[in-house]
Amino acid sequence: MQYCLQSLVIERFGQDTWDKLRFVFQDTFNTYTVYDDIVTLSLVQETCSLLDISADVFLKLFGEHFFSFCKHAGYDTMLKTLGGNLVEFIGNLDALHSYLALSYQEMNAPSFRVEMADDGKMLLHYYSDRKGLYHIVPGIIEAVGRDFFNSKVTMTVLNQSEEDERTGKKEHVVFLVKQTKQARGTGNQNHSSPREVGEALFRTMRERCVSLAVKKSGWDLIRAVVTTEKGSLQCTFSPCYPNKLWMEETTFCNAFPFHIVFGEDLKVRQTGVNIQKFVPGLQASNTTLDQYFTIIHPQVTFTIESIRKFINSQFVLKSYKDKHTTLKLRGQMLWMESLRCMLYLCSPKLRSLQELKDVGLHLADLAQHDVTRDLVLLNQQRLAEMELTNQLERKKEELRILSKHLEAEKQKTETLLYAMLPRHIANQLKDGKSVEAGDFEVCTILFSDVVTFTNICAACEPIDIVHMLNSMYSKFDRLTNIHDIYKVETIGDAYMVVGGVPVPTDTHAVRVANFALGMRVAAREVTNPITGKPIQIRVGLHTGPVLAGVVGEKMPRYCLFGDTVNTASRMESHGLPDHIHLSPSTYSELKDAGFNIQKRGQIEVKGKGQMNTYFLLGNLLVSEDSIMGRNCLHTEDSQCQSNKGNEPNDENYKKGRLSPGLHGGTDSRI
Numbered sequence: 001m002q003y004c005l006q007s008l009v010i011e012r013f014g015q016d017t018w019d020k021l022r023f024v025f026q027d028t029f030n031t032y033t034v035y036d037d038i039v040t041l042s043l044v045q046e047t048c049s050l051l052d053i054s055a056d057v058f059l060k061l062f063g064e065h066f067f068s069f070c071k072h073a074g075y076d077t078m079l080k081t082l083g084g085n086l087v088e089f090i091g092n093l094d095a096l097h098s099y100l101a102l103s104y105q106e107m108n109a110p111s112f113r114v115e116m117a118d119d120g121k122m123l124l125h126y127y128s129d130r131k132g133l134y135h136i137v138p139g140i141i142e143a144v145g146r147d148f149f150n151s152k153v154t155m156t157v158l159n160q161s162e163e164d165e166r167t168g169k170k171e172h173v174v175f176l177v178k179q180t181k182q183a184r185g186t187g188n189q190n191h192s193s194p195r196e197v198g199e200a201l202f203r204t205m206r207e208r209c210v211s212l213a214v215k216k217s218g219w220d221l222i223r224a225v226v227t228t229e230k231g232s233l234q235c236t237f238s239p240c241y242p243n244k245l246w247m248e249e250t251t252f253c254n255a256f257p258f259h260i261v262f263g264e265d266l267k268v269r270q271t272g273v274n275i276q277k278f279v280p281g282l283q284a285s286n287t288t289l290d291q292y293f294t295i296i297h298p299q300v301t302f303t304i305e306s307i308r309k310f311i312n313s314q315f316v317l318k319s320y321k322d323k324h325t326t327l328k329l330r331g332q333m334l335w336m337e338s339l340r341c342m343l344y345l346c347s348p349k350l351r352s353l354q355e356l357k358d359v360g361l362h363l364a365d366l367a368q369h370d371v372t373r374d375l376v377l378l379n380q381q382r383l384a385e386m387e388l389t390n391q392l393e394r395k396k397e398e399l400r401i402l403s404k405h406l407e408a409e410k411q412k413t414e415t416l417l418y419a420m421l422p423r424h425i426a427n428q429l430k431d432g433k434s435v436e437a438g439d440f441e442v443c444t445i446l447f448s449d450v451v452t453f454t455n456i457c458a459a460c461e462p463i464d465i466v467h468m469l470n471s472m473y474s475k476f477d478r479l480t481n482i483h484d485i486y487k488v489e490t491i492g493d494a495y496m497v498v499g500g501v502p503v504p505t506d507t508h509a510v511r512v513a514n515f516a517l518g519m520r521v522a523a524r525e526v527t528n529p530i531t532g533k534p535i536q537i538r539v540g541l542h543t544g545p546v547l548a549g550v551v552g553e554k555m556p557r558y559c560l561f562g563d564t565v566n567t568a569s570r571m572e573s574h575g576l577p578d579h580i581h582l583s584p585s586t587y588s589e590l591k592d593a594g595f596n597i598q599k600r601g602q603i604e605v606k607g608k609g610q611m612n613t614y615f616l617l618g619n620l621l622v623s624e625d626s627i628m629g630r631n632c633l634h635t636e637d638s639q640c641q642s643n644k645g646n647e648p649n650d651e652n653y654k655k656g657r658l659s660p661g662l663h664g665g666t667d668s669r670i
Contacts, residue, residue, distance in 0.1 A: 063139020540571025
């Protein structure tokens with residue numbers, strides 16, 4: 001039922017609705033698994049709450065869908081052969097449930113009984129110990145009438161009550177069923193006139209007459225033609241019974257090894273040979289049937305009156321005297337009016353060869369005319385197929401969960417890979433492609449380190465150093481996202497970034513300069529573990545050409561090579577605490593970009609000789625809040641950048657803005 005409900009929700013209300021329900025229950029329903037009623041009712045309640053519809057409307061809709069679901073599941077032919085009209089169809093539903101119980105042992109099916117009132121009205125009695133589900137019945141029966149019998153069926157609840165039965169309180173609902181024949185759909189079909197119908201019937205009879213003319217003549221021929229059609233003569237058949245029963249008692253008990261005859265007082269009068277073999281106590285005098293058996297289906301009290309009320313139902317009896325083996329019988333009750341006794345023609349109810357063995361029976365114990373032999377063997381195969389289907393569904397669900405976990409782990413791996421390498425470089429490596437080194441004509445490189453870092457390391461515990469660097473680098477990493485520059489590496493207290501690599505941009509120097517200003521502000525928020533005061537950093541920038549490529553296989557890194565890297569490192573090492581040191585080439589890129597720059601003058605740079613250098617003091621066009629991305633503190637870092645992974649938005653930098661949404665004032669300084 002749960003699987004069918006899943007099908008209904010997906011088909012009528014969409015996959016998203018079912019995903020919401022599945023999230024609530026954290027479960028996947030399999031086709032051949034029987035679930036507890038609590039799960040069923042909870043699922044119905046959650047569905048009605050989610051869809052904002054009443055339970056009776058939804059259950060009726062479920063009933064209609066359940067009928068279609070059963071047809072498409074392979075039960076179409078079986079359902080069509082239950083009866084030639086609606087009354088016969090309903091009367092055989094219990095027999096169908098009994099057959100299905102061979103495969104679904106835990107199935108708790110309802111029971112149906114049709115009653116024709118004196119005024120010709122049709123009453124449907126519904127019995128079930130699963131309370132609150134009777135609204136499904138109108139949906140099913142109306143769909144059956146419409147599909148199988150071309151009828152419009154309407155059902156009204158006349159009475160709803162609870163009856164005390166052997167299994168406890170049982171819901172008993174009485175429906176008034178009204179059935180109205182509908183005209184066949186016209187479509188492309190043409191209605192035939194009465195004359196055409198008569199001519200067609202005449203042609204049929206004439207063809208039949210020709211086929212019989214060589215064998216019969218006269219009234220015999222006419223009688224043969226008429227009786228082959230569905231005429232009135234066919235309905236006049238009456239059975240012929242012998243004057244005496246040409247079968248001795250011994251032969252009857254052997255031919256029907258599983259049968260019981262009992263009277264109105266339930267006293268056993270006669271039993272088959274195998275009933276005597278497996279329930280020997282029934283042979284004792286004055287033994288009543290209810291001393292050894294209980295009625296499993298239909299769930300009625302063990303009285304002649306109750307049995308006769310459900311005389312057209314298939315009866316299932318279960319022995320309960322023997323604690324080691326339990327014998328279940330199923331069969332037909334026949335009332336013998338002249339003897340005032342009930343004949344129970346039955347056979348063992350078995351689902352598989354294992355149950356046959358557990359009861360202590362063999363196939364030889366079953367009469368050769370009894371189809372129970374075939375049912376056991378065929379159902380054994382069906383049970384194996386059902387178990388295989390359940391295993392496949394469980395494996396499918398396990399694969400779905402594993403696939404979900406694998407996707408999560410893949411995301412983690414990609415996040416780690418993108419943290420180590422540029423995104424497009426990492427994607428090339430993932431695809432198995434080789435990454436060739438590339439020349440970049442111009443870029444801006446930044447180096448920074450912590451002032452007196454060696455002294456701090458000598459005086460502090462290692463964990464204090466780790467906490468300090470982690471706090472500082474986390475702030476710097478966030479700034480790289482804001483300004484869309486690439487973090488090359490960190491070695492100890494050294495931090496290296498580059499602008500214009502691996503994605504070339506005209507504003508590489510502006511981006512790195514704003515990042516450097518942000519670094520200086522962020523460093524003031526990190527405490528020196530020795531003095532308790534904010535730490536100080538030195539920052540150096542240089543602009544020039546570089547060669548970039550991936551180095552290594554075990555831990556590949558995207559590295560920069562060239563004199564530009566060395567010069568940028570020299571700018572950092574020859575700088576001053578809490579200052580941003582610029583090379584002449586970087587100054588040339590920034591002098592007309594709205595920055596506040598102070599000339600330092602000529603200094604001796606190791607390996608470079610005399611150089612005119614500069615200090616970057618601030619940005620005259622952009623506020624400190626914009627540089628620090630403080631207007632994005634409550635959003636993800638990825639949302640603070642406008643073009644992460646795409647071409648940088650150079651126009652905003654040229655206009656004095658960091659990115660769309662990071663607009664600064666025009667009169668603030670750092």
